[in-house]
Amino acid sequence: MAEEYYNEVKRRLKNKGKVSAAWLHMASNVSAEILANAGFDALVIDVEHSPVDYQTILSMCQAIKGTGALPFARAPWNDLIALKRISDCGVMGISVPYVNTAEEAREAVKRVKYPPLGVRGIAGSPRACGYGMNRGHYLQRANDENLVMIAIETPEGIKNLPEIMKIEDLDGIFIGPMDLSTSMGMMGQFDREVFKAAIRQIEDIVLPSDKFLATVANDADAAQKLYDKGYNFVIMMSDAVDLSKMAAKTVETFKKNNPEVCR
Numbered sequence: 001m002a003e004e005y006y007n008e009v010k011r012r013l014k015n016k017g018k019v020s021a022a023w024l025h026m027a028s029n030v031s032a033e034i035l036a037n038a039g040f041d042a043l044v045i046d047v048e049h050s051p052v053d054y055q056t057i058l059s060m061c062q063a064i065k066g067t068g069a070l071p072f073a074r075a076p077w078n079d080l081i082a083l084k085r086i087s088d089c090g091v092m093g094i095s096v097p098y099v100n101t102a103e104e105a106r107e108a109v110k111r112v113k114y115p116p117l118g119v120r121g122i123a124g125s126p127r128a129c130g131y132g133m134n135r136g137h138y139l140q141r142a143n144d145e146n147l148v149m150i151a152i153e154t155p156e157g158i159k160n161l162p163e164i165m166k167i168e169d170l171d172g173i174f175i176g177p178m179d180l181s182t183s184m185g186m187m188g189q190f191d192r193e194v195f196k197a198a199i200r201q202i203e204d205i206v207l208p209s210d211k212f213l214a215t216v217a218n219d220a221d222a223a224q225k226l227y228d229k230g231y232n233f234v235i236m237m238s239d240a241v242d243l244s245k246m247a248a249k250t251v252e253t254f255k256k257n258n259p260e261v262c263r
Contacts, residue, residue: 004137005134005137005138005141005142005145006141006145007070007092007093007145007146007147008041008070009041009042009070009072009092009093009147010092010093010145010146010147010171012041012232013147013171013172013212013232013233014171014210014212016212016230016232017232018227018232018234019041019042019232019233019234020039020040020041020042020223020234020236021040021041021042021043021044021072021214021233021234021235021236022035022040022043022044022235022236022237022238022239023043023044023046023216023235023237023238023239023240023241024043024044024045024046024050024052024060024238024239025046025049025050025238025239025240025241026050026239026240026243027050027051027052027053027056027060028060028239029056029059029060029062029063030063031239031243032045032060032063032064032071032239033063033064033067034239035069035237035239036063036064036067036068036069037067039068039069040069041069041070042069042070042071042072042093042233043060043064043069043070043071043072044072044073044074044093044095044235045057045060045061045071045072045073045074045091046073046074047073047074047075047076047082047086048074048075048076048077048097049074050240054085054086054089057073057086057089057091058089058090058127061089061090061091061127062127070092070093071090071091071092071093072091072092072093072094072095072147073086073089073091073093073094073095074094074095074097075094075095075096075097076097077096077097077098078096078097078098078099078104078107078108078111079111080111080119083096083108083111083112083120084111084120084121087112087120087128087142087146088123088126088127088128088129089126089127089128090126090127090128091146092145092146092147093146093147093148093149094112094146094147094148094149095149095150095151095174095214096108096148096149096150096151097151097153097176097179098151098153098154098157098176098179099150099151099152099153099157099164100154100156100157100160101156101157101160101163101164102160102163102164102166102167104150105150105164105167105170106167108148108150108170109148109167109169109170112146112148113142113143113146113148113169114139114142114143117143117169118143122139124139128142147171147172148169148170148171148172149170149171149172149173149174149212149214149233150164150170150173150174151173151174151175151176151179152164152173152174152175152176152180152202153175153176153179153180153183154179154180154183155183155184155198158198158201158202161173161201161202161205161206162205165205165206165209165211170211171211171212172211172212172213172214172232172233173202173206173211173212173213173214174214174215174233175199175202175213175214175215176215176216177190177199177215177216180195180198180199181195184198203229203230207229207230212232212233213230213231213232213233214231214232214233214234214235215231215233215234215235216234216235216236217234217235217236218236219236219237220236220237222236223236
């Protein structure tokens with residue numbers, strides 16, 4: 001029996017709702033399953049800055065299945081083959097990094113969509129199609145259900161954002177603050193007024209539009225401030241980063257309570 005292919009997260013974002021998300025940086029189906037069971041709406045497999053390969057993407061999607069969370073991925077680049085193979089693993093949303101022009105954004109969308117909307121190659125055998133058992137339903141629904149967002153991470157991207165926003169099948173805009181600040185010559189200096197002005201420029205364009213706005217936050221409290229401003233999709237934790245923070249804090253507490261073991 002064909003499994004219903006339906007992207008609840010995309011529906012919520014189309015209505016400018018709020019979506020909770022977390023990074024999967026550890027290339028681990030175990031951490032994927034843990035965060036999925038925690039109740040996040042979407043989990044973003046980071047294929048850009050982690051050792052994840054396609055087999056790992058597939059196993060992480062399997063771990064997430066049935067939990068209520070949906071598997072997303074950040075692609076390594078705006079590359080036809082990468083976007084096709086990530087999609088075939090069964091993710092339901094893709095973020096394409098470092099997009100600077102409307103043409104680059106248009107190509108990103110085309111590479112995730114089947115013809116006639118795009119150029120994604122068609123096969124009924126991948127996991128996304130149920131290994132052949134769900135291909136008819138998936139192939140009919142994928143263009144509508146799969147989500148595409150692009151990352152604005154340079155001043156050039158901001159300059160071209162009004163044209164990028166005209167692309168009908170582009171669902172959302174992701175702000176990458178670290179790359180954006182670095183491309184502006186102020187790596188990680190998020191309190192600089194010129195950086196804040198750049199963020200406001202993006203917000204002023206995207207928030208009133210029919211596209212959702214996404215970014216990252218250090219925790220749920222920081223994420224809430226962004227939701228209150230009108231952001232829709234906030235990645236508020238990472239399996240790797242938050243584990244490392246907790247580990248360091250735990251060891252620090254142990255050493256504080258047991259100074260005799262410290263050298």
